[in-house]
Amino acid sequence: MIEPDDAYRDNVRAAGVQRVAHVRLSTEHGVFLAVGYLDRVRGDEQIALVYGDIEGEGALTRVHSECLTGDAFGSRHCECGDQLSASLRAIVDEGRGVLLYLKGHEGRGIGLLAKLQAMQLQAEGMDTVEANLALGLPADARDFRVAADMLHDLGVRSVRLLSNNPRKRESLLQHGIKVSEQVPLLTQPREENIFYLQTKRERFGHLLPHLDRMADRS
Numbered sequence: 001m002i003e004p005d006d007a008y009r010d011n012v013r014a015a016g017v018q019r020v021a022h023v024r025l026s027t028e029h030g031v032f033l034a035v036g037y038l039d040r041v042r043g044d045e046q047i048a049l050v051y052g053d054i055e056g057e058g059a060l061t062r063v064h065s066e067c068l069t070g071d072a073f074g075s076r077h078c079e080c081g082d083q084l085s086a087s088l089r090a091i092v093d094e095g096r097g098v099l100l101y102l103k104g105h106e107g108r109g110i111g112l113l114a115k116l117q118a119m120q121l122q123a124e125g126m127d128t129v130e131a132n133l134a135l136g137l138p139a140d141a142r143d144f145r146v147a148a149d150m151l152h153d154l155g156v157r158s159v160r161l162l163s164n165n166p167r168k169r170e171s172l173l174q175h176g177i178k179v180s181e182q183v184p185l186l187t188q189p190r191e192e193n194i195f196y197l198q199t200k201r202e203r204f205g206h207l208l209p210h211l212d213r214m215a216d217r218s
Contacts, residue, residue: 016041016149025049029088032099035154039146044104048150049088052096055155058180060097062087062162063147063172065105068112077119078196082187087162090183098154100147108132109141127199140204144168148175164206186210 017037025034032049039046064087070080084099091097107115110132118131129139148171151159158178161169162185169179184207189197200206 017046017146017153019153027088029085030092032088035150037146037150037153039104039149042104042143042146044146046103046146046150047101048154049091049099049101050154051091051098052094054096054098057158057178059156059159060091060094060162060183061151061156061159062091062097062099062185063144063168064099064101065108065142066101066103068106069115076190076192078193079187079189083185086185086187090162090185098151098156100150102142102144102147105142108139109143110135110137122196127203128196129199129203140167144171145175148172148177151177164200164208166205166207182207184209 017039019035020038021036023034025032027049030051032051035048035050037046037048038044062083064084065080067075067078067080069075070078070082071084072081074081087099091099106112107118108128110118114132114135114137117135118128118137121131121134122128126134132139144167147168151172156177158180159172160181160183161172161179162183163169164185166182169182172179186208189211194211197206197208197211201208201211
């Protein structure tokens with residue numbers, strides 16, 4: 001039996017997305033190539049911000065879940081906005097890399113309104129997992145398949161993944177993207193989000209060693 005070659009596999013994987021447009025996007029961090037995609041499976045509109053030549057091996061990559069409250073409004077309840085800015089700076093400093101901004105991931109995939117409901121429950125003392133489950137929703141409903149499809153389309157074979165989340169690494173590997181390194185993306189905790197960060201570490205296994213260092217200093 002003849003096995004399909006790598007190019008054939010990549011074409012099959014990339015078929016999950018359709019590249020719709022690409023345009024230079026000037027930002028406060030630098031000038032990126034914005035590549036717009038349609039997710040053929042879910043119908044979501046997605047975007048990749050590409051900096052430099054990312055084809056081949058080892059591109060510094062951030063898979064960033066949509067977070068309106070953190071990314072747009074600067075919420076101190078999470079670290080999402082800080083991570084978004086830090087990722088773009090790191091990619092520019094590196095000279096090459098890509099940020100995939102994943103729509104449909106609000107509130108770990110439960111949607112904006114349910115996320116706000118969950119935040120109400122958190123204000124009453126629940127952690128993020130308990131709040132989602134109390135609403136009858138998954139603790140984490142995200143699917144990272146589309147991120148791998150976009151990377152295949154962009155010609156990226158392996159990444160240095162900017163993430164503290166082991167699930168993102170596992171999902172990319174599952175969908176044919178090699179992860180040569182998982183690069184920590186640690187932000188300064190705040191009083192408003194320290195419980196949230198501790199929950200991510202304890203309930204989801206996020207790699208957040210700086211929380212231990214903070215506890216040692218206190």
